[in-house]
Amino acid sequence: MPSAIFKKVVLAARPDGRPNLDNFRLDTGPMPSIPSDGLLLRTLYLSLDPYMRGRMDDRRSYAPALALGDVMPGECVVEVIASNHAEYSRGDIVLAQTGWQSHAISDGRGLRRLDARDAPLTTGLGVLGMPGFTAWSGLTLIGKPRLGETVVVAAATGPVGSLVGQLAKKAGARTVGIAGGPEKCRYLMNDLGFDAAIDHRVSDFRKQLAIACPGGIDVYFENVGGTVWSAVLPHLNRFARVPVCGLISQNGGAGAAEHDQLPATMRAVLTLSLTMRGFINFEFADEHFPTFLRSVTSDVANGTIKYREDVTVGLENAPRAFIGMLQGHNFGKALVDLTDG
């Protein structure tokens, strides 16, 4: 058992805008004791996701706010290291919402088994997990791209955006990805098969977007908000669909402009018969997760769908990796590898 020390990262102070290292604290302590009918788990991989930023605030969202001192939340690939539960044995690998900690206990509810023979274990946190299902459900159930339509997605090399683009391409749409920097843009074109890739950092970003969308935009998969939305707005076609699954730009306290941008958005909604639909992947999970998993697992297995991971080693480095992810420094799904304890 490589790690016999229990470690956790807790919310030390609420961030004001963009988080910094002082908002987190690494605590150590005694190992949790296994419940009489439960499980003791060791974390192998922790997923870092933008929604965690929202949980750090003390305000209304789709999940309750964390209290100060609470373990940072998150989904993990964990190994069962001791079991008093009839359905799980030592050595089983499962997905669990255990958060930023080295070990956890569980009553066995809400776990999902992983099998390394289907796909690498870490994909359960990315392309074959909640980020992947976010992409699939938002695009399939809300965006509904049709042959020849144009689909635009930002944060396009991330775990959601990269699958949105690949699924849209598969549906016969023209796919336009937005990402930060030339290396990510090359990856979109050369590896993921996007039709166009635009670096949002270039000064003529709005012009590049217009050039990349000569027929306008039919689906804008909104996962960033802020300036990208205002650049997309003038190019939306009539009856365009806008699944809204994230607003990472607001997490740093940015996103608000000098003037009121709401009237222009409302006017576009009205005059273009737009559909804007916010969603959280789990609202569709009961009905659609199995379909997603079947369909995308085989495409990942046969290499039709590609994915990329950005792995940070060691729980103590999770805060730095998370802060970097919120600024777009990750290149692929952000994960923390705890396998070395």
Next chain:
Amino acid sequence: MPSAIFKKVVLAARPDGRPNLDNFRLDTGPMPSIPSDGLLLRTLYLSLDPYMRGRMDDRRSYAPALALGDVMPGECVVEVIASNHAEYSRGDIVLAQTGWQSHAISDGRGLRRLDARDAPLTTGLGVLGMPGFTAWSGLTLIGKPRLGETVVVAAATGPVGSLVGQLAKKAGARTVGIAGGPEKCRYLMNDLGFDAAIDHRVSDFRKQLAIACPGGIDVYFENVGGTVWSAVLPHLNRFARVPVCGLISQNGGAGAAEHDQLPATMRAVLTLSLTMRGFINFEFADEHFPTFLRSVTSDVANGTIKYREDVTVGLENAPRAFIGMLQGHNFGKALVDLTDG
């Protein structure tokens, strides 16, 4: 033939914000001559609708902008006074998009016959016409109120809002109407059967709205925009639906706040899984107009559905009535009666 003088109201100058009388000009001229295979029409009633304000601007919308000197657009109840068309005879009454003028010619396309035995002719411009269909389609196809849900609509004594409220009530929803002034609010409660009515002019409007919606808001039928939207936003429930059919508050150049209100709206869309869907009634007309007309005509005939009209006499008074309507001075469907020539 009461009117032998041809009169029309044209766009004289583009308004900057709220229109005034200088934006319109009453022209007279020779009577149009009947086409060899067409119709000569005399206007009986002209409909005044908020969308006309948008047509006066020189900017992108769902219909082309008017040129200066063009006849103001609009739907009318007209009488066929001469016919060279096989399908229409002198004396027929039809709906036609002939605009703000005393007479018009037609090739017979795009007309809809009215029968005064079904319902009063003017209802073809209101509860049984495009405003009514806007209410029906937005509520039925987008809002989808369920038993016990709360539906809020502004401009609730207008032709759209009053039908939205009555249809929502019929669907078993709690209905909350917003209107300007105590007289309109009494009408909502006493005549239209709304569960609550709120005067948007009172200083504690936001508080009144909260009190009227103890279970939150499930459907907000957006036909005004601006401050009502920002008051509604904090009360929207998860999975709320927002059909957007008009933004009359923007027509006067209002609607923009000091600070950027877009981030708060986008955040609500995301965290509450909201559906916002702009629509123009005619996008649903081919498929649904006959169903609407059948269903609502019988309810109007048996008195289950009530309507109210605000009639101005004389084409020369149309600009004043239109300007007043944009400020909410009308009480019921705004019409101009041209039957006296």
